[in-house]
Amino acid sequence: MSEYNFAYLDEQTKRMIRRAILKGLAVPGYQVPFASREMPMPYGWGTGGVQVSAATLTPEDTFKVIDQGADDTTNAVSIRKFFENTAGVAVTEETEKATVIQTRHRIPEAELTEDQILVYQVPIPEPLRFLEPRETETRKMHSLEEYGLMHVKLYEDISQHGDIATSYAYPVMVQDRYVMDPSPIPKFDNPKLEMSAIQLFGAGREQRIYAVPPHTKVVSLDFEDYPFEATKADHACDLCGAENSYLDEVILDDAGNRMFVCSDTDYCRSRRAAGHVGRLGTEDAA
Amino acid sequence: MTPLLQVKGIEKHYGARIGCKDVSFDLYPGEVMGIVGESGSGKSTLLNCLAGHLDSDAGQVIFDTRADGPVDTLQMSEPERRMLGRTDWAFVHQHARDGLRMSVSAGGNIGERLMAVGDRHYGDIRDKAIDWLGRVEIAESRVDDRPTAFSGGMQQRLQIARNLVTGPRLVFMDEPTGGLDVSVQARLLDLLRGLVREMGLSAIIVTHDLAVVRLLADRLMVMKDGHVVEAGLTDQVLDDPQHAYTQLLVSSVLQV
Numbered sequence: 001m002s003e004y005n006f007a008y009l010d011e012q013t014k015r016m017i018r019r020a021i022l023k024g025l026a027v028p029g030y031q032v033p034f035a036s037r038e039m040p041m042p043y044g045w046g047t048g049g050v051q052v053s054a055a056t057l058t059p060e061d062t063f064k065v066i067d068q069g070a071d072d073t074t075n076a077v078s079i080r081k082f083f084e085n086t087a088g089v090a091v092t093e094e095t096e097k098a099t100v101i102q103t104r105h106r107i108p109e110a111e112l113t114e115d116q117i118l119v120y121q122v123p124i125p126e127p128l129r130f131l132e133p134r135e136t137e138t139r140k141m142h143s144l145e146e147y148g149l150m151h152v153k154l155y156e157d158i159s160q161h162g163d164i165a166t167s168y169a170y171p172v173m174v175q176d177r178y179v180m181d182p183s184p185i186p187k188f189d190n191p192k193l194e195m196s197a198i199q200l201f202g203a204g205r206e207q208r209i210y211a212v213p214p215h216t217k218v219v220s221l222d223f224e225d226y227p228f229e230a231t232k233a234d235h236a237c238d239l240c241g242a243e244n245s246y247l248d249e250v251i252l253d254d255a256g257n258r259m260f261v262c263s264d265t266d267y268c269r270s271r272r273a274a275g276h277v278g279r280l281g282t283e284d285a286a
Numbered sequence: 287m288t289p290l291l292q293v294k295g296i297e298k299h300y301g302a303r304i305g306c307k308d309v310s311f312d313l314y315p316g317e318v319m320g321i322v323g324e325s326g327s328g329k330s331t332l333l334n335c336l337a338g339h340l341d342s343d344a345g346q347v348i349f350d351t352r353a354d355g356p357v358d359t360l361q362m363s364e365p366e367r368r369m370l371g372r373t374d375w376a377f378v379h380q381h382a383r384d385g386l387r388m389s390v391s392a393g394g395n396i397g398e399r400l401m402a403v404g405d406r407h408y409g410d411i412r413d414k415a416i417d418w419l420g421r422v423e424i425a426e427s428r429v430d431d432r433p434t435a436f437s438g439g440m441q442q443r444l445q446i447a448r449n450l451v452t453g454p455r456l457v458f459m460d461e462p463t464g465g466l467d468v469s470v471q472a473r474l475l476d477l478l479r480g481l482v483r484e485m486g487l488s489a490i491i492v493t494h495d496l497a498v499v500r501l502l503a504d505r506l507m508v509m510k511d512g513h514v515v516e517a518g519l520t521d522q523v524l525d526d527p528q529h530a531y532t533q534l535l536v537s538s539v540l541q542v
Contacts, residue, residue: 131387131390144364144365144368146368146402148372148398148399148401148402148403149398149401149402151401151406152387152390152394152397152398152401155393155394155397155401155408155411155412156390156391156394158408159391159393159394159412159429159430160391160430223406223407223408224406224407224408225407225408225409226408
C-alpha cells in the first residue's frame with residue numbers, strides 16, 4: 001500500500017463529492033455544483049470522472065477504465081494505474097467483472113447490471129452552452145424548463161445537413177424534466193442510457209456532477225418528422241464479426257484499404273475468444 | 287371595452303436620479319402608442335419596465351391575458367412572465383443584434399419562439415419561417431443564411447418576423463428604425479404599418495423620430511426628464527403642441 005489516503009483524495013473532499021453525487025441521484029439530470037479539486041493530471045484528461053471514481057470506490061471494488069471503448073489507450077492505462085497505486089483496488093479489463101467503470105466517450109457493449117456503477121468523464125456539462133454563453137441564463141432556462149433553444153440546434157442541423165447531424169453528445173431529456181448532455185458518447189449509445197447500473201457524470205474543470213439513477217427514463221430529443229436514430233458505421237467488425245457493436249474505422253494503407261473494428265476492445269476480445277471471426281480476423285488472433 | 291394594457295403610476299429610480307415617474311395610460315386592442323422625447327428622457331427605461339426587463343420601483347402593469355383576464359404582470363411569477371414574453375408579447379430591439387441569434391440561420395431565428403412553445407414538427411416550423419420571411423420581404427432563398435450575412439434593414443425585418451411569428455397581441459418596439467437609412471426606414475415603416483393593421487396588433491413604440499409616430503401611432507406621449515409632459519392623439523399633439531418642450535421638439539424637425 002502507498003502513502004496516499006485511500007483513492008488519493010482526503011476524506012473531507014470525498015464526503016463533499018458524495019453529497020453532490022447523492023443530490024445528483026435525487027434530482028436526475030440536474031447539474032450539481034461541487035468544489036472540484038486539483039488532480040495530478042491536466043484538465044481534459046478526466047479530472048471530473050477521477051474525482052467521482054475516487055469518492056465512489058471502496059477497497060472491495062474492481063475497477064475498469066475505458067477511453068473511446070478501449071482499455072489500452074494512454075488515458076485509460078494512466079487512470080487505471082493511478083487507482084491501482086493510490087487505492088490498491090483490483091483492476092480488470094472485463095466489463096462483467098468490474099464494479100466501477102470509468103469511461104470516456106463510450107458505454108460498454110455488454111449490458112451493465114445493478115451491481116455496477118458507470119462513471120463518465122464530461123468536458124462540457126451544459127447542453128445549452130454553445131447556444132447560450134451566459135451561465136446565469138442557462139441555469140434559469142433549466143429551472144424554468146425553457147428548452148426551445150435545444151431544438152433550435154437540431155433545426156439548424158436539419159436545415160444545413162438534411163438530417164440531424166449531431167452524432168455525439170446528443171442531448172437527452174431525463175425523466176421528463178432536465179435536458180442533459182450525456183457527455184460525448186456517440187448517439188449510438190443513447191438508447192443504452194436507460195440501464196440497470198448507476199450512471200454518474202463528473203466535469204472537473206466545469207465543477208459539475210450529475211447522475212442518472214437506474215431505470216430512469218431517458219429520451220433523446222428529436223422532431224416528429226425527423227425522429228432520433230442511433231447510427232453506426234454500416235459494417236460488421238472485421239475482427240470478431242459483430243454486427244451490432246459500435247465500430248472504429250482504421251485506415252490500413254495509402255491505397256484506400258480500411259477496416260472496421262469494435263471500439264469496445266473487451267467486447268471484441270471476448271467474442272473472438274468465443275470463436276467468432278470477422279473478415280480480417282484469424283482463428284488464433286485472440 | 288377592457289384595455290389590453292393598463293399602466294398605473296410606473297416609477298423607476300436609478301439611485302437618487304429619476305428614470306421615469308408617475309406614468310399612467312391605457313392601451314386598447316389594436317391601438318398604437320408612440321412615446322417620444324429626447325435622449326435620456328426615460329423612454330427606454332419606461333419601455334423596459336413595462337416589458338418586465340427592468341424591475342419597477344412602484345406601479346402596476348395590468349395586461350388582459352387570454353386565460354385569466356386582467357393580471358398585474360409585475361406581480362406574476364417569473365415563469366409566467368417569461369411565457370407571456372414569448373407568446374402574447376414581443377419586443378423589438380433597436381439593434382437587431384440584441385434581438386437575434388447571430389449564429390443561427392434566419393429560419394432557426396424565426397422558429398425559436400415556435401419551438402419554445404412546443405412546436406416539434408420540422409416541416410411545419412420551416413413552412414412558417416418561410417411564410418414569415420415572405421411577409422417581411424426577405425427572399426425564401428435566404429432562409430438558411432445567418433443574420434450576419436444580412437444588411438441592417440434585413441436584420442431588423444428578420445427580428446420583426448421572429449417576434450411576430452407566434453401571433454402576439456402586444457409589441458414593444460425600441461426605436462425600430464434607428465440606425466437605418468431613410469429609404470430603408472420608409473419601407474420598414476410601411477411594412478410595420480401593414481402588419482399592425484393586418485394582425486390587429488397593439489404596439490408601444492419608443493422613438494425620437496417624429497415621422498415614425500406620425501405614420502404609425504394613434505396616440506402619443508411626450509416625455510421629458512422622466513415625466514410625461516403631454517399626451518393625446520398624435521395629430522393633435524404634433525399639430526398643436528401645448529407644452530413648451532413639445533413645441534421645441536416639433537419645431538426642431540427640419541422641413542426639407
